[in-house]
Amino acid sequence: MIILVPGSKTKLSSLRILNELLGKFYRYFGVDTENSDAWIEELKTLLSAEEPSAEVIYFSWSGGVTRTFSLNKAGQELFALLSEKGSEEVILLCKSLGGVVGEIAARKYGKKLKLIEVATPHAPCKRAMPLVELITIYSPQDKYFKLANKVLYCGLGKNVMAHARNVALPNVDHSDFNKNIEVDYDHSQIRLFELYKKLIR
DSSP states (O other): EEEEEEOOOOOOSSSHHHHHHHHHHHTTTTTTOSSTHHHHHHHHHHHHOOOOOOOEEOOOOOOOIIIIIIIHHHHHHHHHHHHHHHHSSSSEEEEETTTHHHHHHHHHOOOOOOEEEEEEOOOOOOOOTEEEEEEEEOOOOHHHHHHHHHTTTTOOOBOOOSSSSEEEOOOOOOOOGGOHHHHHHHHEEEEEEEEEEHHHH
């Protein structure tokens, strides 16, 4: 079972002046404001075609940024889905704050699974998850990722985790992780969705 978890939702305002300010902010930080979950459907289609025996699920959640009202609630819902499905092999591929949702569910689940976090901000002190094979993908040039680490964790957020396989992809913006672009990986060029598939396997 492969579960795809998107990140938080970004919205522009109906007020023109605020819309212009938010637009500049999102453009500067490389954040997608248009149909930001379309990549999930594209990736789901690719994975379903290549892994016909695997159930591929798009886990939709509110996309909020608060721990109490959004992330914990979504983590509990994802945990309920994992418990209901009871699959032998579970892989979570989570983007941005979706990775926090995935971690919450994985800790509650307490069984072996693979968690792939893409551009997910990391708290300075995260407990290891012994039953979880953890892979983190990030870009040192992702300005929004850096901002999230500063804002969410008071400047103490981490790019990498000691108990994970950390994959750095240079020159990738936050919204680029939603696109099937060519990236530099392991001294060669690969399409991003092909890399996701490779890490899922």
